[in-house]
Amino acid sequence: MTRDEAFFEFLCRMGDNTLVLGHRVSEWCGHAPVLEEDIALANTALDLIGQTQMWLGLAAEIEGDGRSADDLAMLRDAWDFRNVLLAEQPNGDFGQTMMRQYLFDQYHLLMLQALAGSSDERVAGIAAKSVKEVAYHVERSRDTVVGLGDGTSESHRRMQAALDLLYPYVGEMFESDAVDAAMEEAGIAPDPASLRDAYDAALTQTMAEATLTLPDSRFAHSGGRTGFRHTEHLGHMLTQMQWLQRAYPGATW
Amino acid sequence: MSSPNAAYPDTPDTNAKPKRHEWPLWEIFIRGQHGMSHRHVGSLHAPDAEMAIKNARDVYTRRNEGVSIWVVEARHIAASSPSDKGPLYEPSESKVYRHPTFFDIPEDVGAM
Numbered sequence: 001m002t003r004d005e006a007f008f009e010f011l012c013r014m015g016d017n018t019l020v021l022g023h024r025v026s027e028w029c030g031h032a033p034v035l036e037e038d039i040a041l042a043n044t045a046l047d048l049i050g051q052t053q054m055w056l057g058l059a060a061e062i063e064g065d066g067r068s069a070d071d072l073a074m075l076r077d078a079w080d081f082r083n084v085l086l087a088e089q090p091n092g093d094f095g096q097t098m099m100r101q102y103l104f105d106q107y108h109l110l111m112l113q114a115l116a117g118s119s120d121e122r123v124a125g126i127a128a129k130s131v132k133e134v135a136y137h138v139e140r141s142r143d144t145v146v147g148l149g150d151g152t153s154e155s156h157r158r159m160q161a162a163l164d165l166l167y168p169y170v171g172e173m174f175e176s177d178a179v180d181a182a183m184e185e186a187g188i189a190p191d192p193a194s195l196r197d198a199y200d201a202a203l204t205q206t207m208a209e210a211t212l213t214l215p216d217s218r219f220a221h222s223g224g225r226t227g228f229r230h231t232e233h234l235g236h237m238l239t240q241m242q243w244l245q246r247a248y249p250g251a252t253w
Numbered sequence: 254m255s256s257p258n259a260a261y262p263d264t265p266d267t268n269a270k271p272k273r274h275e276w277p278l279w280e281i282f283i284r285g286q287h288g289m290s291h292r293h294v295g296s297l298h299a300p301d302a303e304m305a306i307k308n309a310r311d312v313y314t315r316r317n318e319g320v321s322i323w324v325v326e327a328r329h330i331a332a333s334s335p336s337d338k339g340p341l342y343e344p345s346e347s348k349v350y351r352h353p354t355f356f357d358i359p360e361d362v363g364a365m
């Protein structure tokens with residue numbers, strides 16, 4: 001694997017995380033429990049899609065194969081996606097969506113803060129722009145997790161169920177492989193494993209405030225960021241997301 | 254003057270207590286990029302003041318409208334009653350000399 005191949009892989013991981021989660025969050029548009037949350041979720045989804053354009057745009061540039069960000073987003077099949085499994089998990093109820101959002105946002109913030117100091121100016125630039133949006137995402141999702149966790153008996157029960165369901169997808173975000181080693185060596189990106197302590201500290205604090213119990217087991221599903229094996233949910237999501245370009249190849253506004 | 258629906262005195266006050274499962278109503282004030290003061294832009298629901306500010310950020314500043322947000326729960330606003338408008342406002346109608354349009358303001362004074 002050359003350095004550029006690893007770089008392309010890394011950029012797809014960043015861009016596919018924001019693309020897949022952004023699409024998931026956008027599925028709430030018009031369906032959120034209250035108007036205010038509907039607009040807030042749509043804003044978050046749009047932020048993530050905007051970040052996707054930058055990550056996948058750079059990925060396409062590094063690949064140098066004539067593909068665009070749109071091609072990468074709309075014309076790859078499930079096995080070529082490099083998002084973590086957490087991002088593709090279904091929305092479930094509103095609490096489950098916000099739990100997924102918080103678990104990802106907290107990681108995302110730490111990753112972008114580190115990337116803002118990347119040796120690659122383009123990566124540092126994208127991170128610096130994204131980190132402001134994501135600092136707000138995490139503030140919002142964290143408050144909602146605390147509010148619902150430490151809320152009524154029903155909201156508490158649902159948030160604990162969401163945490164139990166989604167926590168096994170946390171570990172994958174901090175896995176390291178040859179791609180990460182190459183990125184770290186080039187000073188482009190941190191080893192994800194190095195972010196785990198700060199993540200755990202934040203998570204412990206948040207869950208204590210939310211009166212929720214972190215599962216004991218650190219068992220982690222994996223296979224998303226390497227593309228080895230996605231969950232069944234990604235393919236179903238792509239049939240919706242990519243339908244137009246698949247049915248009408250090359251369609252434009 | 255103040256009632257649970259003080260900000261909307263024309264709305265019948267059907268129930269003194271807020272309905273269950275209903276977040277309180279907040280009035281939102283935003284100071285724009287070049288504005289000198291906060292202006293009322295609308296209202297929204299939120300469980301507490303912090304979330305009201307976040308919701309206001311998402312609902313009312315999406316297009317870069319503001320640099321500062323104030324929120325106040327609608328029930329804390331004391332409002333004049335529309336039925337009092339005769340005694341309250343009509344007396345000033347005939348007092349044109351109260352407008353400061355008869356003075357020349359030196360340019361150094363700036364915006365007033």
